[in-house]
Amino acid sequence: MNVQEHDMYASFKQKLFDWFLGEKDFSDLSRVMQAVIVLLKEEFKLLEVTFYLLNPLKKIFHPEATTNRSIQSNPERYGIPFDERLKKGLDEVLVTENGDGTKTVQFSLYFSEDSLGLIRFQFPEDWFIRDEFIGKIQKDFSKIFNKIRKISQILNEEKRYEQLHRAATKIHSSMNIDDVLEEIVRTLKEVYPSFTCHLFLSHDSSTHRDLPIKLLSYENEDEHMGAMQAYVTGQIQLEDSLASKKSIIYAPIKGAQGIYGVIEMIAPTIMVLPKSEIRFISLLANTAGSALENAKLYEQSKRLVADLQLINETIHHLNTNLRFQDALQFMVEKIKTSFAAEEVGFVMIQGNERKILPGSTPFFHSRDAKAYIDFVLHRIQCSRDTLFLGDAKINVQSGVVFRSLMAVPMMRGMMKGVAIVLHREAYHFSFDMFKLLQSLIHHSTLAFTNAVLREELERMVITDRLTNLYARHYLDERIKRSMEEDGLGTFILIDIDNFKKINDTYGHQIGDEIIIQVANIIKANIRENDIGARWGGEELAVYLPKVSLNAGISIANRLVQKVREQTNPPVTISCGVSYWKKNRSDSVKELFNRADEALYTAKRTGKNRVVVQEY
Template identity: 80%
Template sequence: MDVQERDQYAIFKQKFFDWFLSEEDFTDLPRIIQALITLLQKEFHLLDVTFYVLNPFKHAFEPEVTTDCMIKQRREHASIPFDSHLKEQFDDVMIIDDGSEIKTVQFGVYFSEDSCSLVRFRIHERDMLPTSSIKQMKHDFLKVFARIRKVSEVLSEEKRYEQLHRATTKIHASMNIGDVLEEIVKTLKDVYPAFTCHLFLSHDSTTDRDLPIKLLTFENEDEHMGAMQAYVTGQIQLHDSLVHKKSVIYAPIKGAQGIYGVIEMIAPTVMELPEREMRFISLLANTAGSALENAKLYEQSKRLIADLQLINETIHHLNTNLRFQDALQFMIEKIKTSFDAEEVGFIILQEKERKVLPGSTSFFQSREAKAYVDFVFHRIQHPRDTLFLGDVKIHSNDTKRFRSLMAVPMMRGMMKGVAIVLHQEAYHFSFDMFKLLQSLIHHSTLAFTNAALREELERMVITDRLTNLYARHYLDERIQRSMEEDGLGTFILIDIDNFKKVNDTYGHQVGDEIIIQVANIIKANIRQNDIGARWGGEELAIYLPKVSIHAGVSIANRLVQKVRELTNPPVTISCGVSYWKKNRVDSVKELFNRADEALYTAKRAGKNRVVVQEY
């Protein structure tokens, strides 16, 4: 290199030094290389300069940055094969002379055993540089580029850790899973803009936000083998795809209590990531795991508190002396609201027969429900068995009306019944919902049992043991209440004719059976709100609230006919009828006395008849 060439090269190095000092951001390495080759082009009057990077899968150099507009437009067609001829001369400066005025000069640059690049530029022959200058340029370019790359790596790493610190601060400040996942994705895109990133998450960690999330399942295991390996082992995995010619990194999202998913990072090409890069990715994934775990624990604690409040409020309400029917209706509405259930049914076993309790949703009154009830009782053979199915198949023809099913036995000693909850959408109920349902049913079964026992005790207190008609004192109370609240009513006093003869002829056991038969005929011929009662011995009574005397007499005549026709051995009855109206002074005692007088008259008139006693 002569004096003039040295002076020219010294001027270039001065300008390079000035450019180097003016640069403020060395983290974007392609941009820095672009600026460097642009400076080379300008100072040495080059027509264009291109910086190539070796793609080991294609065994060719592909343009990374260039000042050639044609190469920019057709980058995929501008690769240079790394053949044996190029390998032999890679360390030398090659000048390609095709006989024209434009010469092509290239030289190789090694950075490591597995990493190398190629610099190629075109120059007019009048501006052609001496070989010694080009060799010096190559020598200096290698040193400069190595330093710039080192500075870029240090600054990039510093910037990445700043971004990680910012992201860590932000995601740990939020207890919302959606916010945490959104910040993780944003950080990945900021730190690795050239990578395509996805989050493999379990079903309970997903969010409704528009994020690149994939469900972590054992389906398509071959396709996502790396993700499953990272999830199972808890170790970062690096896979090279020969088909797609890309490197894929799988980093487990780890917390202190478990692994919550996997970060998938798809590199734009096949690349060998240095150890420090792998450490950073692992640190990023662990930070994400810690934040996600905290958010999940926070949401889980809120959910547990809400569940406990729900259980407490429900049981407190059930224990406020509700009637059994009201308690059951309240429980069904609570389940529908809390679990977003479509159908809820309570089925109990009575003498080995299944009975759908009133208040269950309408579906359980249909024929179609029988298949679901049969399925549940077939699967639940033990009081501690439960069912939690996300995609249930009930019918053999594969029609799936309700795909999500939860069934919990109602236990109090032995299994008394089962609560069944259904939804048409598959996997609609979470496992946490199932556990909450178990707690609700477990605690509410005692309340249901207490309500049923309380009603049974009340029924026994007001019911005659032999006939299952109401007791005399309850009849008195109901008539008194009716006379205070209603406008009219009719009272029928009934006596079985010649009852002593029945006892003497057939025995007292048959006599009791006759009383039961007459009581059953009475119950079959009165309304639900009418009061049938045992008056004493073989005497029975009926009170018909809001019923006129004419309707009352008609009912009494029908009872006389039915008893004569239906009893075995056949007997007859006599009926005394009385009534009251609001506009007359009256009392329960006087109402009874009038009916008793009418009954006495019927007996004296030949029995087997109805007599009315007016005021």
């Protein structure tokens, strides 16, 4: 190196050192190298200088920094192919004459596994610097490039870990799952703006926000094999594709208690991700997993408290002496509200027969429900079987197709049946919902059984054991209430003619059967709100609330005719009819007395007839 070269190079190094001391941000490699090549151009009186970086996927040197405005405006046009000829000359300084009184110098900067640079500059033909001096520039620039690149990597690494720390602080401060997921996506996009990011989550995770989320499903296992492998094994999975010119990394979102999803990062134009990037993405995924687990545990605890409150309130309400139908209706509404269900049905199993309980939603009383009930009863073989389907495949000829299905058996004492909950949307019910439904049905079945037993006991108290008609005391109470609330009513007192002769002829067992036959005829010929009762012995009674005298006489005559025609051995009955109207002085006792007098007249005047006793 001669004196002139030495002085020029010393001046350049001094200015480079001053610039280095004054530079505050080395994270942007392109911007830093731009400053270096500008200094190089000015100090060595060059015409132009361009710094290139190798894109290994495209196999081309791309201009990263330049003093040439044409290259700056259209860098894609000025790429240098990384061909075999260039590979062989990487260790050499190439000097070519341009034919316009200028020369071009080209040499490589620091060759490594993942980084290769190239410097190209032009100078006049009368340039006084020798080739040996250019070799010195190449050697020192390789060192400069290598150090700047390392500083840039360290600073970028530090910046990313600062971002990771900030993201970790933010997501760990939130107990909202949606907030955690949103912050994970935001951090990934901030750190890797050129990458495509997706979160694969299981079906029990949902969000209402517009995030790049996909559902993990074994049905699409072939399409997302890497994601499924990462989810199942808990290990990072890598996919490098020459055909699509991209790298994909699948990082499991792991917590202490499980794996909650997978981060998918698609890196365009990168064939192999550096180990440092893999470590960072893995660390971010683990941080996300920890935060997501905390948020899930918090929401799970809140949900468990809410579930316990729901079970508590429901069972407390069911145990407040509700009628069985009212209890079922309350339960159906509670399930529809709590699970956002579309259809809820309770099916009782009595031998080979099924009975849709009142209170079930209208769908279960339609023909379309049969396919779902058949499917459930076929799948549930014993009291411990349950059914939870996210995408049910049930053959339905017509009507609405329900894809989400939950079914829980109701088995306790005399209660044998199943509760079925449906929704048209696939995977509408979460597994937590299913567990809550199981708990609700398990606890409510006892309340339902108690309601049935209570109603059965009440029925036994107010029902005659032989005839299944109402008992005398219940008849008295209903007539008294009717005389307080209604405007009129008709009472029919019935006696089986010659009943003693039947007992003497056929025996008391046949006599009881005759009473049962007559009672059944009465039940078949009166309305649901009419009161058929056993008065005592072979005497029966019917009270018709809000029924006029003429209508009551017609009913009494029909009963006389039906008994005569339908009993075996054949018998006849006599009827005494009385009635009352509002605004007339009357009582239950007087109503009975008038009917009794009319019955006595019917028996005395030939039997098998109806007699009316007026006021």
